[in-house]
Amino acid sequence: MTNENIVDSNLRKKGLIFAVLASTLWGISGIAAQYLFQMEDFSPEWLVVIRLIISGVLLLAATYVATKKNIFKVFKNRHDIFSFIMFGFGGMLAVQYTYFVAIKYSNAATATILQYLSPVIITIYLIVHLKKLPSLYEVIGIILALIGTFFIITKGDIKTINISGITLFWGILSAIAAAVNTLQPRRILAKWGSNLVAGWGMVIGGVLMSFVHSPFQFKGHISLVSISCVAVVVIIGTLIPFWLYMESIKYIKPTEASILGAFEPLSAAILSLAFFNLHFSVLEWLGSGCIILTTIILSTVKNSSN
Structure with missing residues (x-):
């Protein structure tokens, strides 16, 4: 093996490790949020405001330090301003808030797995939008997702509903928001890059949410553990994994990075077992596996066809 091949191999390993770490940290963020909601009586509204504003400001600051470029240049075009506001509200804010509420009413593992139905929603949207029949792999992916959701909700018995209606509502809404979060900002991503788009999307989403729930309108138990969990959500669960990804x-x-995102629901499930003594049945694990496999299939097909 030549030195060039060794360097390429090492860089590839670095990329794989970064992608796995990013997904794992996102899973840890969900566990920290679950603890804050269910053990410390924090509200999803307050946490999403704090997460978006602080993470967004830190990301923009890091981008400015790294590039020395004007981070406010994105607001020179009226059309871009509208796109950023729509992304901040319909993308960043919507996906974070719905995900946190789903965690509040269930747990991080279930909320994350339900959010991972977003590739199915994206696939169905593109099929309808492009007016073309789905490929065999897309059909298989959609069927697997439906089977997986069925197993998670019923444990295989249609007479037994294993998940509350409100959890299912917010979980599906979270998947729809995640799909919008992926599809809506493609134009401004191509023009301004991921750091500026994500940073301003977070800040705008957080500021808009502040009109609904002020960051100074706090309830919950303040302790060293709860403060640490907030730091985990904001820094370890948002800023660092985004940079790693x-x-x-x-x-x-991108195909490989997207596939390795399956470590997020996996890490959330394992950590739920460790910290909250949450036990999945065999059929629930099977359902989770079906949804993760769906993500892998649809991510691979999408990227190979580009």
Whole structure:
């Protein structure tokens, strides 16, 4: 093996490790949020405001330090301003809030798995939008997702509903929001790059949510543990994994990074077992596996066809 091949191999390993770490940290963020909601009586509204504003400001500051470029230049075009506001509200804010509420009414593992139905929603939207029949792999992916959701909700018995209606409502809404979060900002992403789009999307989403729930309108129990969990959600569960993920796609294909995102629901499920003594039945694990496999199939098909 030549030195060049060794360097390429090392960079690829670096990319794979970064992608796995990013997904795992996102899973940890869900566990920290679950603890705050269910053990410390925090509200999803307050946490989403704090998460978006602080993470967004830190990301924009880091981008400015790294590039020395004007981070406010994105607001020179009226059309771009509208797109950023729509992304901040319909993308960043919607996906974060619905995900947190789903966690509040269930647990991080279930909320994350339900959110991972978003590739199915994206696929169905593109099929309808492009007016073309789905491929065999897309059909298989959709069927697997439906089977997986059925197993999670019923444990295989149609007479037994294993998940509350409100959890299912917010979980599906979270998947729809995640799909919008992926599809809506494609134009401004291509023009301004991921750091500026994500940073301003977070800040705008957080500011808009502040009109509904002020960051000073706090309830919950303040302790060293709860403060640490907030820091985990904001820094370890948002800022660091985003940077790791964006770094990973410098060294590996977006397809591979997307597939490795399956570590997020997996880590959330394992950590739920460890910290909250949450036990999944065999059929629930099977259903979770079906949804993760759906993500892998649809991500691979989408990227290979581009």
